[in-house]
Amino acid sequence: MCTYVTESFDCDGAGKGASGWFTVREGRVYVDHPYHSTHEHTVNIDFVNPAEGPSARVALELTEESALALVDAIHKALAAAPPGIASAKRR
Amino acid sequence: MTDAMWAGTVTINGHEGAELEAYLARPLSDRPRGGVVVIHHLPGYDEATKEITRKFAAHGYAAICPNLFSREGKGVSPDDQAAAARAKGGVPDEQVVGDVAAAAAHLNSLDHANGKIGVIGYCSGGRQAFLVACSLQIDAAVDCYGGFVVNSTPPDFPVKMTSLLSKAPDLSCPLLGLFGAEDTAPSPEEVNTLAAELGKLGKQFEFHTYPNAGHAFFAVDRNSYRPEAAVDGWKKVFDFFGRHLSA
Numbered sequence: 308m309c310t311y312v313t314e315s316f317d318c319d320g321a322g323k324g325a326s327g328w329f330t331v332r333e334g335r336v337y338v339d340h341p342y343h344s345t346h347e348h349t350v351n352i353d354f355v356n357p358a359e360g361p362s363a364r365v366a367l368e369l370t371e372e373s374a375l376a377l378v379d380a381i382h383k384a385l386a387a388a389p390p391g392i393a394s395a396k397r398r
Numbered sequence: 399m400t401d402a403m404w405a406g407t408v409t410i411n412g413h414e415g416a417e418l419e420a421y422l423a424r425p426l427s428d429r430p431r432g433g434v435v436v437i438h439h440l441p442g443y444d445e446a447t448k449e450i451t452r453k454f455a456a457h458g459y460a461a462i463c464p465n466l467f468s469r470e471g472k473g474v475s476p477d478d479q480a481a482a483a484r485a486k487g488g489v490p491d492e493q494v495v496g497d498v499a500a501a502a503a504h505l506n507s508l509d510h511a512n513g514k515i516g517v518i519g520y521c522s523g524g525r526q527a528f529l530v531a532c533s534l535q536i537d538a539a540v541d542c543y544g545g546f547v548v549n550s551t552p553p554d555f556p557v558k559m560t561s562l563l564s565k566a567p568d569l570s571c572p573l574l575g576l577f578g579a580e581d582t583a584p585s586p587e588e589v590n591t592l593a594a595e596l597g598k599l600g601k602q603f604e605f606h607t608y609p610n611a612g613h614a615f616f617a618v619d620r621n622s623y624r625p626e627a628a629v630d631g632w633k634k635v636f637d638f639f640g641r642h643l644s645a
Contacts, residue, residue, distance in 0.1 A: 309440045309522050311557045342441045342477040347622040361474045361482035
């Protein structure tokens with residue numbers, strides 16, 4: 308089914324899309340039909356910059372297991388690094 | 399008789415005159431033929447849907463698939479267009495009807511058109527095929543596992559899609575419905591409700607629900623592909639269009 312459920316969050320970073328690097332302003336996570344994956348539903352993660360148009364997008368289509376492994380890996384990587392080293396508050 | 403075809407991208411003017419990209423495939427023979435508008439699924443105007451469009455041309459129809467997400471930008475790749483359209487909650491029903499009407503008019507403007515038009519849609523396009531068949535005067539419609547035809551989206555759903563059941567009295571043509579028994583949108587119960595309503599209204603329809611198949615059993619590039627259902631489904635589609643789209 309088409310779920311249309313989307314979790315969006317403000318993003319501060321950079322991503323490399325089809326036409327090169329761009330500033331990422333927003334992240335979107337949704338569980339819905341993918342474009343390229345052969346699974347019927349995937350966890351789709353888009354990093355976008357709406358001001359630069361639809362092509363400013365880095366896209367991932369992951370299985371549920373892969374998406375949760377990604378979340379876990381992010382937590383582990385942050386725990387292994389000095390606290391706050393990648394924070395936007397760090398100057 | 400030749401089975402050669404022409405296929406490629408054309409530009410048409412859709413709802414409210416918007417410029418739309420569309421994929422056209424038509425036989426090169428000069429035999430009179432019906433037209434088929436192919437409505438793509440939510441993931442967008444993709445290679446698999448273009449292949450479906452060519453399949454209709456290989457079977458003697460002029461077929462066109464309008465890119466319903468064209469408004470997301472010229473030159474933007476179809477996957478990015480689909481993501482942008484999805485983020486906006488999809489496309490409005492009246493816009494889809496206008497775009498399909500334009501696509502049908504384009505088919506009827508081509509040489510050798512016999513004036514008959516069929517529509518077929520998959521997934522969200524299945525719902526839209528039913529919508530179009532209840533909104534325009536066409537000759538045959540095929541709904542492949544379209545959700546939210548009977549049930550409206552739940553109140554907490556991020557986008558609002560209204561049940562189309564109240565439009566059923568306006569269904570303008572015979573309807574073929576192809577569904578999977580393991581699908582949840584539409585569920586077999588929803589399919590039964592639609593069948594009961596169409597039966598009550600005296601509409602011409604035939605529904606087939608395949609066992610061991612769920613949503614998107616026609617999708618050859620996905621794990622959901624079910625060859626037995628798809629092969630039989632295609633046979634039913636061509637039999638149905640053969641009966642209703644000949645002059």
